[in-house]
Amino acid sequence: MDHTSQDPPQDSPHVTPHGSPQDTPRVAGLLLAAGGGRRLGGRPKALLVHRGRPLVEHAARALREGGCSPVHIVLGAGAEAVRADAELPGCVLVDNPDWAEGMGSSLRAGLASLAGTGARAALVMLVDQPGIGAAAVARVAAAYRSPSSLAAAVYGGRRGHPVLFGAERWAGVAASAVGDRGARDYLKAHQSAITLVDCSDVARADDIDTPEDLKRLE
Numbered sequence: 367m368d369h370t371s372q373d374p375p376q377d378s379p380h381v382t383p384h385g386s387p388q389d390t391p392r393v394a395g396l397l398l399a400a401g402g403g404r405r406l407g408g409r410p411k412a413l414l415v416h417r418g419r420p421l422v423e424h425a426a427r428a429l430r431e432g433g434c435s436p437v438h439i440v441l442g443a444g445a446e447a448v449r450a451d452a453e454l455p456g457c458v459l460v461d462n463p464d465w466a467e468g469m470g471s472s473l474r475a476g477l478a479s480l481a482g483t484g485a486r487a488a489l490v491m492l493v494d495q496p497g498i499g500a501a502a503v504a505r506v507a508a509a510y511r512s513p514s515s516l517a518a519a520v521y522g523g524r525r526g527h528p529v530l531f532g533a534e535r536w537a538g539v540a541a542s543a544v545g546d547r548g549a550r551d552y553l554k555a556h557q558s559a560i561t562l563v564d565c566s567d568v569a570r571a572d573d574i575d576t577p578e579d580l581k582r583l584e
Contacts, residue, residue, distance in 0.1 A: 393507040393530065394485035395434030396476045397425050397457075398548075399493035400442025400465035410444030411494045413451065414574060420452045421574070425493050430456070432503025434489055438479050440472040441465075470543035477536045486513050487532045490549070495527060497570030505568070506530050509561045517561040518553070519569070525562065526571040529553070 399412040399422045412422035422439065429437045438458045441448050442465020449459060460479040464471040473490070480488055487510050489503065502519055506528045509517035515532035518525045529549060531539055535556075542552040553560065 392486045393434050393510055394480050394483060394488050395426075395429030395432070395437035395503070396473075396480065396488045396490045397422070397429060397437065397439045397493060398469060398472045398476065398490065399425070399448070400440050400445075400462050400472045401469075401494065402443035402466065410442075410447070411574065412441065412448050413444055414494070416496050420448070421493050421496060422448055422452050423454065424496055425491055425498075426454050426457050428499045428503050429489070429491060431500035432489075433507055434503065436480075436483055436485070438476055440476045440479075442472060468544070468546035469548040470545050473543040473548050474540045477531075477540050480533075480536070485533065486510070487515055487530050488536065490527065490529045490531065492527055492573070494574040495571055496574070497572050498527060498565075499569060502565040502569035503528055505565055506563045509563050515561070516553075516556060516559045517563055519565040519571070520562045521566050521569070521571045524571075525553070525560070 401411040412420060414421045416424055426437055426439060436458055437456065438460055439454060440460045440462050442462045445461055458479065460475055462472045462475040477488060489507050491498065506517055506519050507530065509515065509530060510532070513532040513534040515530060516535060517530040519528055520526070539549050539552045543549060
C-alpha cells in the first residue's frame with residue numbers, strides 16, 4: 367500500500383441538533399474512491415464528471431471545507447488516471463491493490479493509513495454521492511466527543527454517509543470490514559451507540575451506481 371500526498375497542503379437513543387464544526391480539526395477525512403463502476407461499464411467512479419470536474423475532487427473538497435484534516439483518499443480502479451487528472455491539493459492518496467475485493471478492503475486500507483497521524487476520529491465518505499457536501503460533513507464531524515465516538519448522517523430517518531468512527535473503534539471496524547459490506551456489520555452490532563445526525567435539509571444521499579443514475583451528475 368503506497369501513500370503519497372498531492373501538494374500543497376436503526377434506531378438510536380440520540381439525534382444531535384445542527385452541529386458546529388468548531389472541533390473538527392481532530393477529525394480526519396477518509397474518502398473511499400477505489401470502485402471500478404462495474405454496473406457503469408467499468409468506468410472508475412472517482413473519474414466520473416460532475417460539473418466539469420471528477421467526482422473525487424468534489425468529495426475531497428467537501429471533506430476539507432467541512433473541517434476534516436488530514437484528508438486521505440483510497441484509490442483503486444483508475445488510480446494512475448486519478449493521480450494524473452484530478453486536482454487534490456493537500457490530500458494523501460492511498461493505493462489499495464485489493465480494491466476488487468470490495469469496499470471492505472478500501473476501508474481497511476484507509477484506516478491503516480491514518481495510524482500515526484494523530485487523528486482522533488475518521489469521517490468516512492463515498493466518492494459516488496455528489497449530493498453530500500461540506501455542510502453534512504461539518505455536522506457529522508461535530509458529533510465527535512471522544513475517541514470512542516460513533517456517529518452517522520441520517521436522511522429521512524435512514525442512516526447513511528458520512529459516518530464517523532472514533533480512533534478506538536478503528537481496529538474493530540477493520541476486523542469486520544469484508545467484501546462489499548464495509549462497516550455495515552460493525553454498525554449493526556453497535557447500533558445503540560450511534561449518534562444520528564440529521565442531514566436531510568443540507569444533503570442528498572443518492573448513489574451513482576447505474577447508467578440511469580448518471581443523470582444526477584448534470
